[in-house]
Amino acid sequence: MVKDNHSHSAEHVLNLRLRVWRQRRGQPGAFEEHALQGVSTSASFLEMMDMLNEKLVRDGKEPFAFDHDCREGICGMCSMTINGMPHGPLPGVTTCQLHMRNFRDGETITVEPWRARAFPVLRDLMVDRSGFDKVIQSGGFISIRAGSAPEANATPVPKDVSDAAMDAAECIGCGACVASCKNGSAMLFVGAKVTHLNLLPQGQPERDRRVLAMVRTMDDAGFGNCTNQGECQAHCPKGITLDVISHLNRDYLGARVKAFFSSTGKVRRGGD
């Protein structure tokens, strides 16, 4: 296979013990133990899981189901809790970007799905994250019909504002923040989207209704409350910081106050 070259990072093989979660929809689950030999340290974590699955299929057994697609850290589909940590031990990477050189020969690795009330298990390591989509559908957009946009450079956006919006927009919707939070809170995810859109001039007209609607939907979807533990930030593969939660809280409070005064003040015309 790969002949080592003195000048490149050395490759080894690992023998591993794997404890992997098995579960069918609506039924209780349990760990299954498997030994896996000859895993290259250049392989990604999901390639290691592929090896295990190939072995199972050749033995006529069902492979472990897991979500994955792009395998380059951007689609947000992969979602494994590895040794108790969403996306594994390396900060700033998704499960698919984690490589086996971060593990030791002979190690036992525990692989579980996201654990959160709002993310029920569909099968083995696969969960249902449709709650995130519902939150976006309720307000995570700027209402613009195709064809009605003004000239792009008509509204300059200061570079620092645009950069800050981009920082927040990098969220990949993976759900590690929810899975790492003992309350199963989605505040980092929702905060990231609110911050992205509410920072931009284009997002101003719907700023208040956006934050109110998204927070309401988030609560309805079964996500828990935020108690400022900060685990979400520690496990977010995209470096989304707690600042977005402060932003969300500020905008939410502001919108609530305005809603309070507008509901006791003038009669609103046209409704929303």
Add this chain to the structure above:
Amino acid sequence: MNLDSKIASGPLSTKWDAHKAKLRLVNPANRRKYHIIVVGSGLAGAAAASSLGEQGYDVSCFCYQDSPRRAHSIAAQGGINAAKNYQNDGDSVRRLFQDTIKGGDYRAREANVYRLAQLSTAIIDQCVAQGVPFAREYGGLLANRSFGGAQVSRTFYARGQTGQQLLLGAYSSLSRQIGAGTVKMYPRHEMLDLVLVGGHAKGIVTRNLVTGEVRTWSADCVVLCTGGYGNVFYLSTNAQGCNVSATYRSYRRGALFANPCYTQIHPTCIPVHGDDQSKLTLMSESLRNDGRVWVPKNTADSGKDPAQVAETDRDYFLERKYPSYGNLAPRDIASRAAKEACDEGRGVGPEVGGRRLGVYLDFSASIQRLGESVVRERYGNLFDMYENITGENAYRRPMRIYPAVHYTMGGLWVDYNLQSNIPGLFVGGEANFSDHGANRLGASALMQGLADGYFVLPYTVADYLAGVGLSGRPSVEGVEYRDVLAQVNDRVNRLLKNQGKQTARSYHKQLGKIIWDECGMARTRAGLTKAISDIRGLREDFWKNISVPGTGLDVTPELERAGRVADFLEFGELMCRDALIREESCGGHFRTEYQVDGEAKRDDARFAHVAAWQWAGETAEPIRHEEALVYEEAQLSTRSYK
């Protein structure tokens, strides 16, 4: 068969306006009575579904991922072109058109490409209004960069995540329509077949990837935006689930498949590390703006540490061969040059399977000139990604790159309305063949997907619906639906019941090796002929020895994989057949028999046409149709980047 491209008459620059003015409209009050199926939620699908929803149609949108936001458009890094001429450097609609036609090696339809260039500017407006955080200058206006194959700066970008931001923009518009109830979204649904009623596309068959339920859907028309077929190579920069099934199954129902042999090999990907590799990762082409590509001049140096290879012993082969474009030479040319250097034994990096398949992309000159912090600001996330995958630091030692399959220019044949030869079947984005000819220029696929979805399909789909009227939608109980459903179920059961021992992945790997070796960067008559017979043998073996554990009544990933691989095993043959008959070299299709001084030799007299293949049954050979490419404005010339 008469392939009518339905291109409007008149000068290129007014064709689209003239054509649009003739397209029929649907009364707003009637729109919600029309049911439109959109398969795919990438840039093309999400843009089409949301725009049709905004107009008031009843839209159902399907994707195989758990959320529409995860379509593979999300992975595009580099940027999107638009003829805004914000840099005042001589860009224009006409220049973007000319670059794209030339980049496609004069194998694209002129009118489509011109329209694409025209629509490019509205796309940027639309995306900015959605809140896409494109890179900006300190003055607050949009920034641009240059991209391979162009001499102007017309590429808009959002760090190294342009595709992500554009898709999230389209996804937000789609989500708004889902919230408003005009679009119903069906994630984790895979389209397995197309249903025709009276010769028109009137529905699909899907499998619910969670419950295993296989069912039919009826609609007034079907829009396929299911992406490209690069995964026929097994290793590619595509996502794991990218497939040819939706388009290939439609081909088997009568849709023509155009130019399947036109595939793009991207020059800057991270080299293969070993046998268990499941995908290849692209390093954005934008890196070539500041990186210099080289290999050692002497084979003896190829195993050495790059720092030990003296400057005079390095061959900056792109700068040497293509002095005016240098490291920015178009993709097909840069890829082939890298392959040639490695074939000569001058490749670098660790040996995999006895060969060194890699060339250096060296940033040391840029780091010296600009400082590490500037390089970090431009490409930091790419350098991190590289280090993550290879364990190497590209600020300290040159990156290693090698070409990998990245994009497929071929796809279902469509006319100017993006309608296939099957009435009511529309195809957008990478799934159609329309705009890139034999080679796609960087940053133009995102542009095409969004042009199709936001600004073309909403008009042309309406024209079709207005034409068929409101009585057009058949009942899903009809015999046409039941027949196709039964056939799909048979196939699913055949896979599940087979008593084999081999995995779908093992067949996919074998197929990928055949295609990469014989229908990759260099193709020969002998190799393609052999590939066709090898693929047939592999296909027979597959149906004898495939094993698919599970009942199919639940999440069954092996069933999904096996179905996709089965389609690739048929499609791969079609691809090789197309490559065999096209006896010329153009763009990404390089036949070693047809070259001058190592460069592609086109044969305009014999091959200035689109090849569109028609399925002729299980045992008969497919029929090849031709659509002549008539150039009114572009001058067919030898594509030179020297």
